[in-house]
Amino acid sequence: MATRKETPSTPTAPMASTSPGATLDSPVKQIQIEGLVVLKMIKHYQEEGQGSEVVQGVLLGLVVEDRLEITNCFPFPQHTEDDADFDEVQYQMEMMRSLRHVNIDHLHVGWYQSTYYGSFVSRALLDSQFSYQHAIEESVVLIYDPIKTAQGSLSLKAYRLTPKLMEICKEKDFSAEGLKKALIGFEHMFEEVPIVIENSHLINVLMWELEEKCTVADKHELLNLSSSNHLEKSLQLLMDRVDDMSQDIVKYNTYSRNLSKQQQQKHQYIQRRQQENAQRQTRGETPLPEEDVSKMFKPPQPPPRMDTLLIAGQINNYCQNVKEFTSQNLGKLFMAEALQGHNS
């Protein structure tokens, strides 16, 4: 169930972001996270995941009615090359056993991952989440976006695979017909689950104390006006994905062209055969045997549709992020205008 480190440059899954609160017919309608988990995730990324590396970890908690409560988490070490014989399963088992001794919920309910500018929709994520969800029905993957968080507000999203996608993954039928049958678009691959942050009363007391002891000056990064850096990077990633997409489209086009050409050839061959047979009959000879046409003209392999779906989803995700960002910035710019207008 553990995941390997994945390169963020190959995300290939369509992202579905149904608005939270929309029809979610899954067993989990809401995620409740404790403040401790949030802090731990932030710390893990800050210390171990500089740059574009993803950090991953396991979420622990329990299921209460239709809510999934996440009460603790522990990080996963980076998968380094010189640690080839590192047994992830063993690490996980030991960790959970130890945590059980100190009465921490040891029920596996999902995993978390950090992301670089929102590029997390990939085959690896899909596979991991599928294996998690297959084993534990309510599991989720929490995506933590540290760069967006550093811009002013915590960016944490929870995703699950839709039941439709689960079916497809179960049958491992990723061909075009399979996907067409299930009517999966890139919006229907993942569903977002709303998150609520919850703190016990003791932690609330702690928060009050911290506030009193050390009033952290609000640095107001949220009101920062500069946008070009972030936009540039996002657009760069978007362009890469769109390139991938166009390559995929080209592949698909050549495939369909080949297919139609082959159909034509098949027809021509059959026609010629029939003509010959007719001629032979008029001449009184035995007709040539009907050969198996399909064996002669093997249809070309249809390109896998799964990758296209993933790319489309990732592009969708990027676009959503960009739009969010621009809307925020527009607001800020208008505020700055008001301030300046007042001044002059």
Place this chain on the structure above:
Amino acid sequence: MVAVRPLGIDSEASSDPLQIKLYELPAAAQMSVYGPVVKIHPVVLASIGDSYERRNEGASRVIGTLLGTIDKHSVEVTNCFSVPHNESEDEVAVDMEFAKNMYDLHKRVSPSEVIVGWYATGFEITEHSVLIHEYYSREATNPIHLTMDTALQSGKMNIRAYVSAQMGVPGKTVGVMFTPLSVKYKYYDTERIGVDLLQRTRDAPNTTNGLTSDLCQVGGAAGRVQDMLATVLTYIEDVLSGKQMADNSVGRYLMDLVNKVPKITAEDFETMLNSNINDLLMVTYLSNLTQAQIALNEKIVVL
């Protein structure tokens, strides 16, 4: 930093009766600074609180190991884990095997963290603490002992750190004394934002809070700035109407604040603003276009 309000005997008071003033130090003043400064991350405190809540039946306090990094003059505590232990009137048993195991596991994730000390919940330092402290001095040089009063005996959490020091007459009875250290809180930027969000939960009655999105956040931040400006304005009004004494340093800050709004000519500002808005609008248009494109592509393929 330690503001001492002088309340001494006012011998210059003319006709007023003698006012007896006493020198008084605010309660927040930290005493002795022998030893390093301890910088704690909020995740450690939240962890301790959580393990206190999950303690076994009958246990009055929990202990655990502190992990972090040691500097020349400071110790930064970045992580911790709790260790099961049994404590009775005359003996204390700590599961050292467990502690070692956990430390190994943690080391795999963050190899730079070392054991810097241990923590205990509760208000006082008992004799058992001395024993446990001895054990930890074997693991780390000069371990820090952190106490956090989760039972809120004195109405506050009283987070303190101590270092042990030998005391007594050399050669005769030697004892151990715990000297307090100054405690500071350190946040990463992202941690601070996380803590900000968590702070908001303490105001909600059922202690839950959702994550806001987009413009709501900008609106919220703007609201906060507005509140701050309102406070400043009331202060200024008070000073102007004579209700409060003008403080020069505050006045200087206000000057800085007002001057921070850059003086740009109207046309320049217009062009800057417009070009920025154009950029943003173009990007929005492009992303909408892309989204429409992939949706179309999807539909065509399915045909």
